[in-house]
Amino acid sequence: MQAPPAPLQVQLLTIGEEDAGQRIDNFLLRICKGVPKSHIYRVLRSGEVRVNKGRIDQTYRLIEGDVIRVPPIRIAEKQDQMVPGAEFKILLEDNHMLVIDKPAGVAVHGGSGVSYGVIEQLRAARPEAKFLELVHRLDRDTSGILLLAKKRSALTNLHEQMREGDTDKRYLVLVHGDWQNERQHIKLPLHKYTAADGERRVRVQADGQASHTIFNLIRRYGDYALLEAELKTGRTHQIRVHLSSSGFAIAGDDKYGDFALNRALQKADGSRIALKRMFLHAYQITFAHPETGKPITLKAPLPPECEKFLKSLPDGKSDNVASAPSRTTGD
Incomplete structure (x- = not known):
């Protein structure tokens, strides 16, 4: 069902197959674009939202055929911005x-x-x-x-695979420093918080969420090392914080990295070209197809700007590093 705009009059919406199983609060947050969360929960608590003419709470899960009464919801006046369509x-x-x-x-x-x-x-x-x-x-x-x-x-199935740890996500990341180990486990608990500037941040904290990343060394480039990061948990900013907390800055990371290094990297230096982005790339994923159950592995090669940067580093080689095989040696 195509999401309608935030209503200014009562609407009656019938739930189809694609929206069945979703919580009523999440459904309303999706269809009422621009409406603050606090307002959505207020109309839910007040009973203004009805399902099949009856009151429900925010945890109610929609069933195909449900008829939802959505009350008039006025949003703050603001200039609507056209979203340019794009394909990737x-x-x-x-x-x-x-x-x-x-x-x-x-x-x-x-x-x-x-x-x-x-x-x-x-x-x-x-x-x-x-x-x-x-x-x-x-x-x-x-x-x-x-x-x-x-x-x-498909969304429900893939979410379940991720919760159960059945997906295998791999990243390529370039760090600055003397990385030693061929294979290294980092298990540091992570805590999310909001910084003074309103930005979402993460730090290592004893009572944080258990987090586990395995790093495999692919190649050294002078003072840099190209690593494969294998996620065992999927926390916010996990790779970035695990590396920074272990003394290894990701090249170009403007939140947790080495800011002086980043400034230097943005300018070419001798044979080394400039790097104007964070060197972190989700290059491989393995999962079961949500309909057939067939295992699928997909790969995305390193972007050209990352390839060119590696080739300009000391010991850089002309071959495509993104095709380097994953290290799968035992722990």
């Missing part, structure tokens, strides 16, 4: 899912000072799509593989 490099697409190679510098969704992101642009480019939702997220400055669901059943 497609790695896989069928009736159940869409997998793209997201470029660095593009947010996956609007919010936090960003008017729109990948999901809004794809929806604008595909107005006929009845359902299109992000399965997971990537940081704005991280490039690489991003999964989207085209059916709610």
Whole structure:
């Protein structure tokens, strides 16, 4: 069902197959774009939202055929911004899912000072799509593989795979420092908080969420090392904080990295070319197809700007490093 604008009069919406199973609060947050969360929960608590003429609470899960009464909701006056439709490099697409190679510098969704992101642009480019939702997220400055669901059943299935640890996500990351180990486990608990500037941040904290990343050394480049990061948990900023807390700054990381190093990297130096982005790329994922159960492995090669930067470093080679095999030696 195509999401209608935030209503200024009572609307009666009938739930179809694609929205069945979703919580009523999440459904309303999605269809009432621009309405503050606090207002959505207020109309839920007040009983103004009804399902099949009866009151429900925010945890109610929608059933196909439910008729929802959505009350008039007035949002703050603001200039609506047209979202330009965009398509991205497609790695896989069928009736159940869409997998793209997201470029660095593009947010996956609007919010936090960003008017729109990948999901809004794809929806604008595909107005006929009845359902299109992000399965997971990537940081704005991280490039690489991003999964989207085209059916709610696929979204639910892929979320379950991720919760159960059945997906295998791998990243390529370039760090500054004398990395020693061929294979290294980092297990540091992570805590999310909001910084004074309103930005979402993460730090290592004893009572934080258990987090586990395995790093495999692919190649050294003078004072840098190219690593493969294997996620065992999927916490916000996990790779970035695990590395920075262990004394290794990701090249170009403007939140947790070495700021003096980043400034230097943005300018060419001798044979080394400039790096104007964070060197973190989601290059491989393995999961079971949500409909067939067939195992799928997808890869996205390093973007050209990262390849060129590596080749300009000491000991850089002309071969394509993104095709380097993963280290799968025993722990």
